[in-house]
Amino acid sequence: MSNDELQSDEKNCYKPFLIISIAGLLIYAQAILFPFSNYDDYSFIVMNSHIHEISFENLKTLWVPGLYEGEPIYNPLSYTVLMFLYAIGSGDPLPFHLFNVLLHIGSACILFKILLSLKVDHKVALIVSLFFIAHPVQSEAVAWAFGLKDLLAAILALSAFYYYLNDRKNRCLVFYLLACLAKPSVLLLAVFFAVYRLLKDRKFVPRDLVYLAVSVLIVILNQIQSHVQQSIHVVGESTVSMSTNNLSYIFMVPLAILQRLIPYMPFPRFFNRPETVSQFSMITGMVLGIALLIILIELYRRKKNDSICGLFFFILLFCPVAAVVISNRAFYMADRYLYLPLVGLLMLIPQFLTTKGRLKAATVILCIFAAMSVYNARQWQTNESLWKSCLRHGDSTWVSYQLAQDYYQNRRFLQAVPLLEKVAKKYPNNLKARYHLADCLNKIGDNNSAITHLKYILERDADNTQAKKLLAAIYLAQ
Template identity: 25%
Template sequence: MKKELYWLIVLLAIVLVVMSPALQNEFVNWDDEIYITKNEVIKKTPFSNLGEIFTYKINGFSVPLTLLSFQVEHYFFGLNPFPYHLNNLLLHLVNVFLIYLFVKHLTMSNLFLKIITPTNDSKKTKPNNPPPAIISHKTINYTAFFVALLFGIHPMNVESVAWATERKDLLYTFFALLAIYHYQQATAQQTLRLADKKYWLSLLFFLLSLLAKPQAIFLPILLLLIDYLKDRKIQFLLLWEKIPYFIISLLGGLYLLINVGTKVSAKTQDYDFWEKILFSCYQIGLYLTKFFFPFRLSNFYEYPIKVEGWYPIIFYIIPLILLGLAILLYWKFRNNKVVIFGVLFYFFNIFIFLQIFSVNTAIAYERFNYLAYNGLFFIVVVHLQKVKFTDYLWIGTLAYLAILGFLSFERCKVWQNNVVFFADMAKKNPNDIDANKIALKNTGDALMEKKQFIEAIEKFNQALGKDIKYEQAYLGRAFAYFQLGRYQEAINDYSHALALELTPQNRIETIFNRGTCLMNLKMYEQAINDFSSLIAVNPANVPAYLNRAYCLLNLARYEEAERDYRTVLQIEPSNAMANSQIQTLRQAKQKASQ
């Protein structure tokens, strides 16, 4: 027990060191603004708006537990990024520990050595030399340790840890692993009693996992795979015990279908079914390649561009390679339960994110593999234990693990801030217009935060060079012009943006900002028109009343100005500006009457 504790400490210490650069990261404008920095829902007192938390949708679906965790952090720490990243890292460490327990329990079965021994040719099995009935603690601990280590330090998992928003992955995996752990405990003796509290705790954690991220809908199938690996007999009770899991999963699946399934990315609407099959095969091929060789990672993997009606040849080769690999796996490992378990564990964890469903703006995302890769880690580690390790092989293995750790350590730094993050994104997607324009625009935003307005304008110019109808670049450049006092140029950009498709909130802000620029140029009549249009939409828009009143004062339309100030006081009786201006107008009237 002491030795196991020692190895656990070593395991967690390695993962902590490898992922530690994430603690220095800031928020980035890659959904962090939607989930955290500009999300008013999480800025309220924790648990005071549970109804809003549970119904608030981002990109079509709800992640209430994730938002609730952000809300608690915001209450105590505001928008200091360190606690958010610290909690992400701590969750990752807990998940590493849970993976260790998960794999350890899988390998504790008396059937395990028989399972990992090929049985496709029973004639070769010597009747007088049956496989051992038990597995050594050394084998169990080694398997659990190295699977958990690979999970903890693999570069493809950095995105889920170093990106604050991806608390979703960490939380859903945390609760999913707790659900699996309690299920394993409840079925430790092969027969599950429905009255066992571990069974009901497993169901509860499954529900919580779905509330953290809907990706957990395939957990019932993972439980069936665990039954298969443990050689549980298929009987009525085994299927009956899964019914509550599948009911919860079905409800989660229907929710996804209604809220996300029909929200196809505009980028992929024109792709036909066979193109989506090609993209899905490429996606799987990319993930498998990065599993072994996680180099040149990116937060955004661009879609291919057709040249003379054809995609790059790799898109036609990979389906053939995957087909050949599937045939080989079936021929060589069709009776190897570890391989079957690991492959299916991986497949069902990424299934809903394949490009067949076309819900993404990129062809692949690294974070989708966070839990899924453990199926492949399990296959590799189990079968490596059947290899006789020489000194050179040990050195090679340790060197490979060191490389993974170094790559993850450096990868964490990519999420350091907006400038570094989006520069990396643009560099690694040179042919993707969307990726480049988004990267350039967000780099401009980051420069704006540093008050480097001239440099920011140049980035917005480059973004508009990629897409002349990119409204966010117009808005960013307009605000930079505004900060520099170049109001006419700002007005031009705000007008360009208003001619494009803006969200209702962006449209309101754009009209207000244009009106403010007009006001600063003393173009009062035009400014009044903008502020009046806002008041027509929202009669309680206090800033619009105040600015319109200011314009009216400068046009000597005092009665109209006073009327606007009085309207402000009806909405906000303690408004200092309105009170002050009314007093000034009153004094002016008295002087005029004398």
């Protein structure tokens, strides 16, 4: 590209950024006014005293590995940003949601710059960036306040990639380190840098070893932090050890990914127990895995290095999450897991948008995705709508319990009872859920059933003060 063309691009560069910003605001402006959800927002923001005040002690707790007991992973930068946002709004959710939307728009703008660095046409680069903004799989990370760590890690990782492409090595290193401190799942970006260099220049640059050294450092810090909590917890029914059945979950991961890339596929999104692992899921996963391998071989044969890099970006950025998902057989494949890896798949799009007809078709799909994202984001407006939307995708006892808790807190006891009965039946020793069930039954007048559940609790925990008080109150009323 000549100097005149570069100058022309720089003059017109504000227009794509303006379009991306407007699109992001149109889709997610509603999320700015959303309240906190009970999907970890209360645990990690509202009730997390370590971020409620900017102080040396709190910063020390967040940044010294092993001191913070909130999570088994080391992501101090995300919590530091949460601390400042909490101070700005005095605990109001608006700064958190506003910052999330701005991070999402910023990531799309950086993706646009990355595509230009890869010599992608301006119009095509803009459409691909708008796909990043509008794809429904992104709505969870943006509309969820605690999704900030995914958004922050993504914008920093994309910045590192942009500077890597433009040989700004020091800036790349700084942004890569910050991305790992925001969320360590991006640590394989260092491996991607090495793969990219091998595909582009057919050589390995010793400088890339510095990024690998940073990855090793992040792994060590996370190992220290993980000793605080002996097991890794992800969203799901429970955390269980590895078993031979994990092979089934490995095959299911590609299907779960496909479900999110093609919204509203009629397959269950929850795979909470081995018995739900169908042969269809395993066969489909195997077929998708083989298809991916064939695509990689064909792209290599045709020397489509950018597309190969895109696939490697997706695979490497998703691998850390997939490892946790597979090792915990009871899991929920959350949409936010694909927030940054989606960039790799979007890097495949430019080779298909080679005609005006295809550009028009892509624009139509883009509008449909935008409408879906508006709908998906709206589901985070209340806890009830959030958990009901999850249940529509598949039956999950854990989600039923979350919805029941929302009903319980809002004194909708009649609606909470069947959900709590389901939880108590599947997990008899979940005494907290059983107590809530007994309290709801008491509130709707079914005292005999309430007494039965309270006696069950006291048989297993004779010192349960809540159960004793409620049982005494019921007897006194009778």
